[in-house]
Amino acid sequence: MFDGINRRVVSLWFPRLASDRVLRARPVDGPFALTLKENNANRIYCLNETAERGGLHRGMSFSDARAFCPELISRQADPVADGRFLSILRRWALRYCPWVGFEGRDGLVLDITGSAHLFGGEAAMLCDLRGRLTQAGLLARVGLGDTRGAAWALAHFGEGVAQPGEVLEALAPLSVAALRLESDMVVALQRLGLQNIGQLTEAARAPLARRFGPDLLMRLDQALGTQPEEISPQKEPPHYGVRISLPEPTGLEADVLAGTERLLIQLCEKLKQQEAGARVLCLTLRRVDKNAQHVELRLARPLRDPARILPLFQRGVSEVDAGYGIDQLRMEATQVEPLPTEQVSHVVSDKADQLDDLITRIGTRVGLENVQRFLPADSHIPERSFIIASAAYSKPASGWSSPRPRPLLMFPPESITAIGARPPQSFRWRRMSFTTMRVTGPERIMPEWWLEDEIWRHAMRDYWRVETHQGRRLWLFYTPQNPGWFVQGEFP
Structure with missing residues (x-):
């Protein structure tokens, strides 16, 4: 070169x-x-x-x-x-x-x-x-x-400069460890009296090769330049950014969206080549007065489909102050995730795509992290049987498996006044009076002793499904170790 x-x-x-x-x-x-x-x-x-x-x-x-x-x-x-x-x-x-x-x-x-x-x-x-x-x-x-x-x-061993063509003179006084050798090999060479690189170069090569193998002489030749060693520069990560300059300034929403579509087509082509999808897109609109307006779009799923992404920009573009006109548009994917190519079929439903687009639209208004979903957790403790996760960064569960029915509405336990181990015939809850009509249970739930939870650590509960004459179907439990009745949920 x-x-x-x-x-x-x-x-x-x-x-x-x-x-x-x-x-x-x-x-x-x-x-x-x-x-x-x-x-x-x-x-x-x-x-x-x-x-x-x-x-x-x-x-x-x-x-x-x-x-x-x-x-x-x-x-x-x-x-x-x-x-x-x-x-x-x-x-x-x-x-x-x-x-x-x-x-x-x-x-x-x-x-x-x-x-x-x-x-x-x-x-x-x-x-x-x-x-x-x-x-x-x-x-x-x-x-x-x-x-x-x-x-x-x-x-590493003598911070300095070797003048052009004088490598051996600069390396000769350095320890043999400066050749990037294994520590065991360095010790063995020093025991033979070969303390520095100068002494190593004067020794016979054939005995060294037989005793230490080819690595020793390869490192020596690489350092002296008789054997090439390449330098592989780190590959720069792909840059997902495109721009377009308009022939004349414009303030029309339709013109901006048309330019945005052209940018999305170019950007998505780059993403496709790298088998990646954009999670966060930033559209920068430069005005003729050199001020810039930014429209950020955070997607619920990685995407590289211009037809799906363009409508999601419409709300943000409509709120842009064009001033005296916009003369340049720039689109950049600021957050990218892997999106391997998948086999498509005419029987594949697009309901998942519609849900992702809906989450994105809602997220642009209330914040993508505020759109959440419930996911099942591996625990028989009611309070621990589910987790709340961001809908944009999780996938819906295929199904909830439970050996016994669980209430649709669950809340922290609320005490009621009752006596005995069976559900009371009548009780008051939330300033309302109820009369028991039908009960199912009990279902005894034991504590998970391996968890650091003082409420459940030494407690057990007997749960009952109670149907009342007033039409409410409640989930009650009784604590035998500390007699008391509580309401924790309600069935639909």
Whole structure:
């Protein structure tokens, strides 16, 4: 790609990536460490410089660390958040070159071939890079060489720069561990007296290959440049955004909807290629006075069908203040979810699609999270036999299974005055008098002892279905351990 130009690679290593990320948001004075549970033991995952000076190290038991350093401040590690932070740093590093990839869980690799002159040379580029990372509160080790292996070795074992064509001179004094070898192999080489890379290059290759296999010589050749090693830049995620400029400003709702339809067709085609569907869409309408109006549409299900999405925009577009006219429209899917292609058939009903569109329409008025549905839960306790979930982020249950009928209307228990273990012949509830006509039961429900619920932990209930002469069908229960009668539900 760059004929006649020496390849130049930068390795960025963040030895305290996790702790630096946390301390950027909430600084701490004194020793600080992040802990992570490994093999049923809480161990040090990452720590700051003060804690390292105090004698703590990674992998140390947290209980030993607290005994050794009582003033240690700790928090739980979050490797997933660390990965997201490293992805952010990778995007930031694109300002220096277009080829940036990950180097493990705490590093980046940059192919700056042909890019350094844009910053005044390699020295100026590295100075700018270090300065910006230091200003952001991040400790970074930087290595620069002709190969990826050389850059990694310099970043981890001797932070510095290998001049073009002088890789061996820069790597010779470094430990053999700088070749990215397994720890067992490093120990074995050191026992043979091969302490650094210079000594390794002078040793006979055939005996080394027989004893250690091809990996040792491959790593050495990759570092010295005699064997190529590619840098695979991280693929940028697809961008789901399209725009259109109008030939003349317009304030007509029909014109805006026509432009919206054209944008939806283009956007849905992109979504189809990636087998994805939009959950949140944002339509931006730019006016001639440079102000913008935004119409956000949150969908109950992932969609990529322009014909179904367009009518859902109509209400939001009708409320837009066009001012002196709209001259540009932009559509972006701000939240996308996987939507694999499915086999369609003429016997498939569209009732589910109609329900999803109805939930979306109601959600645009009252908020999508306020449209909820009941779902069954695996519990025989009446209060725990169902959950309330957002209709947009859940699917309806195929059916409710219960060995005994349950009331359609259920509420917290309300006490009534009655004596005895059988339902009373007459009682008062909610300032109304009732006379018992027919009863069914009892159904004894025992507590779920494994749950932390003081009401049900040591209690049991005998439930009865009571039909009254007044026409009300109530669900009563009796508590034998603490005699009393309660009403908890009503049948239709």
